[in-house]
Amino acid sequence: MTAPLPTEDLEHCLQHTAHLWESLRGERIFITGATGFFGTWLLETLAFANERLALKTQAVFLTRDPAAWAAQKPHLAGRSELVPVPGDVRSFAFPPGAFRSVVHAATTAAFAIDPRENFQIIVDGTSRVLDFAEKAGAREFLLTSSGAVYGRQPAELTHVPESYLGGPDPALPSSAYSEGKRATETLCALANRPGLETKIARCFAFVGPHLPLDQHFAIGNFLRDALAGRPIRIQGDGTPYRSYLHAADLAVWLWTMLFRGAPGRAYNVGSDAAISIADLARRIQPEGPIEIAQAPTGAAPARYVPDITRARAELGLEVAIGLDDALRRTKAWLAA
8 A cells, every 4th residue: 555645746746737737627538557657646646636626537547456556545546536447458448438638658667577578568558559549539649658769878978869869779689678669659650640649758767756666766776775774785886877857747747748749749758967876876875885786897887868958948847856855755755
């Protein structure tokens, strides 16, 4: 069972999205991946806006196990406007009726399953959800893609823009997740037309309540170890650069892209404030022990940091919650 999101975070999201919600007043929205990190934030911020603004919006969302979802999130399970439907993203039965909007946030962890199955779930699931959006008469469709579509970021490129045409090596099984995401973006481009506007959010790295603490996310593992009073362990040499957007800002960005993003357009989603993995560990645990497994080799450090000029210029989006505040908020929720 997980705790509700902090009111501070929900208020932040509503403050920056209040002008958007009229688009959903009295409407229905369909969300996949609603039990994951992204989807949970979308459901909770929508429910909060529903309550504060009396929107009367219904959110129908896909989950493999509605009973398990209700047990994990009882503070949401009792809300009549949140309607779970069971099913696999590749084969779910289409809910009846019309839907104003569709957000496809279901995905797989990059290294969690067999690469071939990973690719098939990502691509076949997106194809299924696009078919549903067309049948349901949706006006807008948002795909949560990934910065992984760019492949390895060149060392000389400090921030990768949407115009960068690099990509992962398609001959490597480890590229299954990245290539799957690239394929889904093509599917969205093919589906984009007047009447069904598809938008793409290329998501990078995040922090906030509901972030998994036991997967391949370094920041989640570091927070877990720090809260447990253990040394933070860095598996590599600590030199790679990442950046972290708080999930309250993430929700603002995704809702804005759904309703204000240009049709057929891809937008990077993330912070542009780069920090090395070693410095991140020190920021999380300033006084406690940090163990770094390898010595730096002297090679140029790897980077995974977005250029967010497009989101700023076209949609007016900003990183409103800095890293220190993001860590404070996340630690407080985890410790509650």
